[in-house]
Amino acid sequence: MSALWLALHFPLLALEAEHGPRPEPRVLVRANRVLLANPAARAAGVEAGLRLGTARALCETLEVHEARADQQHQALLREARQLLALTPQVCPAPPATVLLEVGGCLKLFGGFKPLLARVDRYRLHCPLTSRLGIGPTPLAAWHLTDPPPLDAPPEAARFQAWLADLPLAELDLDERLRRRLQAPGFRTLGELFPLPRAALGKRFGVDFLDWLQRLLGEQADPRKPISPPRPFRERLDFDDPLDDLDRLSGPMGTLLAKLEDTLNRHQESLVTLRWHLYLNNGHRDTLIVRRARQGHDAATWLDLSQRRLSHHELSAPLLGL
Structure with missing residues (x-):
């Protein structure tokens, strides 16, 4: 089986790391500005970027939490260790994503559908809001989120079509680079595929070219998996x-x-x-x-x-x- 990656995104991890999802409107703030808002807060009109005073005016019952990177990192590691039950190739991708290489363990679970069923059970019991992505490379899995129901691993051509449809405005790239990519009139990633790679590198930088080739599998994208937890044994x-x-x-x-x-x-x-x-x-x-x-x-x-x-x-x- 060729490489197959899953991505588990925890979009509200910074808010849910300590207490999990909550129905009350909650926001994460830093320097008096909203960084992240849960669904209840967004329903009240509170969005990232607002000043805290404005957010409180929109929602009187707003719960405010200060950003804590250490707590978020520990929560991400906890989930990554839970996912070692599925594959030994579990790679945290901070700040809020875990990448899993599952192509090598499909036979262990009896095929693709039973594996996805295990992932669904994990998500059902996970104390965090999550979204699933799938792709032939780590970066592809990161971007191809919320796939349709699948009975078998998608073929390479289907993955290529999904990647081609990705809007440039939604790519995980620096905002200035996204604007440069859109300036000539490009709107989707697929519009860049036919262009010579050397020309892309010259026009948009070698870092972008490296990112694109890793996304498409034209260049290796090695990821470091976490180590299993150490056994603890003590006797008196x-x-x-x-x-x-x-x-x-x-x-x-x-x-x-x-x-x-x-x-x-x-x-x-x-x-x-x-x-x-x-x-x-x-x-x-x-x-x-x-x-x-x-x-x-x-x-x-x-x-x-x-x-x-x-x-x-x-x-x-x-x-x-």
């Missing part, structure tokens, strides 16, 4: 066997503090935790603790672990955790 052995589960609170807190420190250092979080209880009869009990949303804080994990522990009975004293 007890000097004397424990037969009272209430006494596990301290040892659990010790291990969870180490876990929280590791997750913070690597900007990671998790939804499932496994405790192994080593018994003095040679057996091991396993307790699985889950939470609804990803998290890294030791206090919440300890509370959930203690609740799970309250429903467990020991068959023998504990030697380790």
